[in-house]
Amino acid sequence: MILTNYNQIFIQDCIQGMQQYLDNGEVSVIVTSPPYNLGINYGKYDDTISRNQYLDWIEQVMQECRRVLSENGSLFLNLGYSSRDLWVAWEVAFRLRKMFVLQNVIHWIKSIAIPRSDVGNYPNILGDIAVGHFKPVNSDRYLNRCHEYIFHFTKKGSVDLNKLSVGVPYQDKTNVTRWKKGKGDVRDRGDTWFIPYETIWSSEEQRPHPSSFPPALPAMCIKLHGIERTSLVLDPFMGIGNTAIACLRLGIAYLGFEIDETYAAVARQRISQEMEASKEKKTQHDC
Ligand SMILES: C[S@@+](CC[C@H](N)C(=O)[O-])C[C@H]1O[C@@H](n2cnc3c(N)ncnc32)[C@H](O)[C@@H]1O
Numbered sequence: 001m002i003l004t005n006y007n008q009i010f011i012q013d014c015i016q017g018m019q020q021y022l023d024n025g026e027v028s029v030i031v032t033s034p035p036y037n038l039g040i041n042y043g044k045y046d047d048t049i050s051r052n053q054y055l056d057w058i059e060q061v062m063q064e065c066r067r068v069l070s071e072n073g074s075l076f077l078n079l080g081y082s083s084r085d086l087w088v089a090w091e092v093a094f095r096l097r098k099m100f101v102l103q104n105v106i107h108w109i110k111s112i113a114i115p116r117s118d119v120g121n122y123p124n125i126l127g128d129i130a131v132g133h134f135k136p137v138n139s140d141r142y143l144n145r146c147h148e149y150i151f152h153f154t155k156k157g158s159v160d161l162n163k164l165s166v167g168v169p170y171q172d173k174t175n176v177t178r179w180k181k182g183k184g185d186v187r188d189r190g191d192t193w194f195i196p197y198e199t200i201w202s203s204e205e206q207r208p209h210p211s212s213f214p215p216a217l218p219a220m221c222i223k224l225h226g227i228e229r230t231s232l233v234l235d236p237f238m239g240i241g242n243t244a245i246a247c248l249r250l251g252i253a254y255l256g257f258e259i260d261e262t263y264a265a266v267a268r269q270r271i272s273q274e275m276e277a278s279k280e281k282k283t284q285h286d287c
Helices: 014-021 051-068 088-098 216-225 242-250 261-286
Strands: 008-011 027-032 069-079 101-109 111-114 129-132 147-154 192-194 232-235 253-258
Touching: 008 261, 014 051, 014 253, 027 051, 027 216, 027 242, 051 069, 051 088, 069 088, 069 101, 069 216, 088 101, 088 147, 147 216, 216 232, 216 242, 232 242, 242 253, 242 261, 253 261
Parallel strands: 008 253, 027 069, 027 232, 101 192, 232 253
Antiparallel strands: 069 147, 101 147, 111 129
């Protein structure tokens, strides 16, 4: 370890930061969402560079990520797409094929609609369901985009996961005792994860970042990898600090890089608030 202290966000380019602060294999889990090359209006980063430039750059970042990731580590790479550019996430994934094994592809479901009539006989579903949020697409050609990808890369494709840590209760409770391997009322959730945003910013309030993920997303990735096997989580594109917030909630050390000081300031403020809130909770609990 080159650093004396983890739990920091550096306002710095992530490649330089990883080279400066992180030893080979020092990181257990990387959870991150790089810019998507879709022309998103970030404060500092130019998201309009050519596709080839972008892919070359992502490859360099990921080479450095590979170096700092432990042999049994997990890299969870969240990527989106646009209606006119559906390939971009897969183009990135394909570039990484020479350095990682793609062990799982998780679909982050932001919104889903389930008409009661499609469901069949599920006693818990009493009516039509429509949950979550998405930005409506105003076009006759394209569907609303209600999901993004989380590519789970590992070095050898052989990392055992703690699937039940993000498991869900059985619908049919007779399954709780039926399966020998069963561990109570919890089953593998599979590769579709419904994760709604925690807060929808009100119309008076400016959204502090144009493309953040909710803290539940990194939290689930870290739990899936296994909390007990995770000593350090890295987010090279920390944005407004959602990976750091997830780590605080799970009691795990984090490090992050972010080139935009405005986003980093929001991240630091949110981290202080989170720490205050958890201190208050602890005091109430101790009283
Ligand atoms: C998709 S956003 C990540 C958002 C983050 N997951 C969150 O929930 O707030 C990508 C971020 O990468 C930052 N960024 C772009 N180039 C960077 C670089 N070379 N080093 C570090 N951060 C960079 C951008 O400023 C942007 O905040």
